[in-house]
Amino acid sequence: MAKQKNVLVSDALRVEPRTTVRVEDFDAEGTPGYPGEGKDDAIEQTQTMAEELSDLQERLYAEGRDNPGARRVLLLLQGLDTSGKGGVIRHSVGLVDPQGIQLKAFKAPTAEERKHHYLWRIKNALPGPGMIGIFDRSHYEDVLVVRVENLVPQSEWSKRFDEINKFEAELTEQGTTLIKCFLNVSHDEQKQRLLERLDNPEKHWKYNPGDVDTRLKWPAYLEAYADVLTRCSTEHAPWFVVPANRKWYRNWAVTRLLLEHLRALDPHWPAADFDVAVERKRVEES
Numbered sequence: 623m624a625k626q627k628n629v630l631v632s633d634a635l636r637v638e639p640r641t642t643v644r645v646e647d648f649d650a651e652g653t654p655g656y657p658g659e660g661k662d663d664a665i666e667q668t669q670t671m672a673e674e675l676s677d678l679q680e681r682l683y684a685e686g687r688d689n690p691g692a693r694r695v696l697l698l699l700q701g702l703d704t705s706g707k708g709g710v711i712r713h714s715v716g717l718v719d720p721q722g723i724q725l726k727a728f729k730a731p732t733a734e735e736r737k738h739h740y741l742w743r744i745k746n747a748l749p750g751p752g753m754i755g756i757f758d759r760s761h762y763e764d765v766l767v768v769r770v771e772n773l774v775p776q777s778e779w780s781k782r783f784d785e786i787n788k789f790e791a792e793l794t795e796q797g798t799t800l801i802k803c804f805l806n807v808s809h810d811e812q813k814q815r816l817l818e819r820l821d822n823p824e825k826h827w828k829y830n831p832g833d834v835d836t837r838l839k840w841p842a843y844l845e846a847y848a849d850v851l852t853r854c855s856t857e858h859a860p861w862f863v864v865p866a867n868r869k870w871y872r873n874w875a876v877t878r879l880l881l882e883h884l885r886a887l888d889p890h891w892p893a894a895d896f897d898v899a900v901e902r903k904r905v906e907e908s
Contacts, residue, residue, distance in 0.1 A: 629655045630655070630882060631654070631655040631862075631875055631878040631879055631882060632862070632879060632882050632883070633655075634654035634655035635654055635655070635862040635863055635864060635875065635879070636855075636860045636861070636862055637851050637852075637855035637860060637861040637862070637863060638855070638860075639855055639856050639857055639860065641852065641855070642852050643848055643851045643852050644844075644848050645806065645844045645847050645848050645851070646844065648806050648863045648865070649865060650806045650807055650808040650811065650865050650866060650867040651808070651865060651867045651868065652865040652871075653865065653868065653871045654865070654875075655875070655878070656871060656874065656875075661868070661870045664870035664871065664873075664874055665870070667874055668713070668714075668717075668873060668874050668877050671717070671877050671878065671881050672717040674881065675717055675718055675877065675880065675881050675884065676717060676718050676719065678881070678884035678885065678887075678889060679718040679719060679722050679754060679884065680719060680722065681889035681890060681891055682694075682695065682722070682752050682753075682754070682884065682887065682889040683719070683721070683722040683752045683753070684752065684889075684891055684892055685751075685752050685889050685890070685892060686750065686751035686752015686753060687751075687752060687892070689751055689752070689892075690751055691751065691797065692751035692752045692797070693751075693752070693797040693798070693799065693887060693889070694748075694749045694750065694751060694752060694753050694754070694755065694797060694798050694799070695749065695753075695754045695755065695798070695799045695801065695880075695883065695884070695887070696748065696749055696754075696755040696756075696757065696793070696798055696799070696800050696801070697715070697754065697755065697756050697757070697801045697803070697876075697880060698757045698760045698762075698800065698801065698802045698803065699711075699756070699757060699758055699759070699760075699803050699805060699876075700759060700760060700762050700766075700802070700803070700804050700805070700847075700850075701803075701804060701805030701806070701807060701866060702807060702812065702836070702840075702843060703812065703816075703830070703833040703836060703837070704807055704811075704812045704815035704816060704833075705805035705806070705807040705812075705866045706805055706807070706866050706869060706872050706873075707758050707759070707805060708758070709869060709872070709873060710803075710805070710872065710873060710876045711725065711756060711758065713873040713877075714873050714876045714877040714880065715754070715756055715880075717877065718754070722752070722753060722754055723753070723754050723755075723756060724747075724749045724750065724753050724754070724755045724756070725755075725756045725758070726747040726755070726756070726757055726758065727758035727759065728743070728744075728747075728757065728758065728759040728760060728763060729759075731743065740761065740764040740782070741761055741785070741789055744757075744760065744761045744789075748793070748798070749798070754880075761786060761789070762786070762850055762854075764779065764782055765779050765782050765783060765786070765846065765849070765850060766843070766846045766847065766850065769846050770839055770842045770843055770846055783849070783850075783853040783854055786854055787853075787854055787856055787859075790854075790856070790858065790859040791856070791858050791859070793859075794858040794859060799883055799886075799887060800858075800859040801862070801879055801880065801883055802854075802855075802859060802860070802861045802862065803861075803862050803864050803876055803879065804847065804850075804851065804861055804862070804863050804864065805864050805866040805872060806863050806864060806865055806866050807866040807867060808867055809837075809840055811866075811867045812837065813837075816829070816833060816834070816837075851863065862879060864876060864879075
C-alpha cells in the first residue's frame with residue numbers, strides 16, 4: 623500500500639453539503655488520508671495519537687467542571703450490522719479517560735419512549751458540559767429502520783430530515799461539536815463477518831438471526847443511508863463516511879477524526895479561582 627500524503631481525515635472523509643451521493647460509490651476497502659504503509663503500523667499510528675487525544679479530552683473535561691455552558695463533543699456512530707461500532711468504541715474511544723465519556727447505545731424504543739417524540743430519548747442522552755458523548759446508533763434510526771421496515775408511513779419519516787437538521791443546528795449553536803460517522807462495510811465483508819461469528823463459539827453471543835433479515839434488505843438500507851448522507855450532511859454537522867472493511871483503518875480514522883475536532887476546539891485548562899500562592903503556603907504549613 624502506497625504511503626499517502628498527510629491530509630486532514632476530516633477533509634478526506636467528509637460528505638460535502640448539498641451533494642447527492644450513493645453509498646455504492648464509496649470504497650469500503652479504502653484508506654483515505656492514512657499516512658502509514660498498512661496494517662502492520664496501524665496500531666503504532668493509533669497509539670501515537672493517544673497521548674495528545676487524552677490530554678485534549680482532559681482539558682475539555684476540566685472546562686466543563688462547574689460550568690454548565692461549557693462545550694461538549696458528540697461522536698455519532700451509524701452503520702449496518704458488523705460495521706464495527708463496538709470496535710471503534712473499544713479501540714478509539716478507549717484511548718481516553720472513561721470518566722469523561724458518556725456512552726449510549728440506542729436499541730428499539732421502549733414502551734415509554736414510544737409515548738414521546740422520537741427525539742425525546744436522544745435529548746435525554748446528550749453529553750453534559752465538557753463530556754464526549756458516544757451514540758451507538760442514534761436519531762437516524764428514525765429515518766432508516768422505520769423507513770425500511772415500514773414502521774411509520776413515508777409522510778411521517780420523510781419530514782424528519784428537516785427536523786433532524788434543525789435539531790443538530792441547535793446543538794451546535796449551544797456548544798456541541800458533532801462528529802457523525804457512517805461506518806461503511808461492504809456486502810461481501812458483512813457476510814464473512816457473520817460467518818466468523820457462527821464459526822466461533824466465543825462469538826455466538828454477538829450473532830443475531832435478525833441480522834440476516836436485515837441483510838436481505840441491503841439495497842433498501844443503502845438507499846435509506848444515501849438519503850441520510852445527502853440530506854443531513856450540513857455545514858454545521860457534516861457526515862463522514864469511514865471505510866470499515868479494514869478494521870485497523872476504521873479505528874485509526876475515527877481516532878483521527880476525534881483528534882482533529884478536539885484540536886480545533888483547542889480546550890484550555892481553567893484558571894484557578896483561588897490565590898495559588900496563598901493555598902501553597904497553607905498546604906506547606908498544614
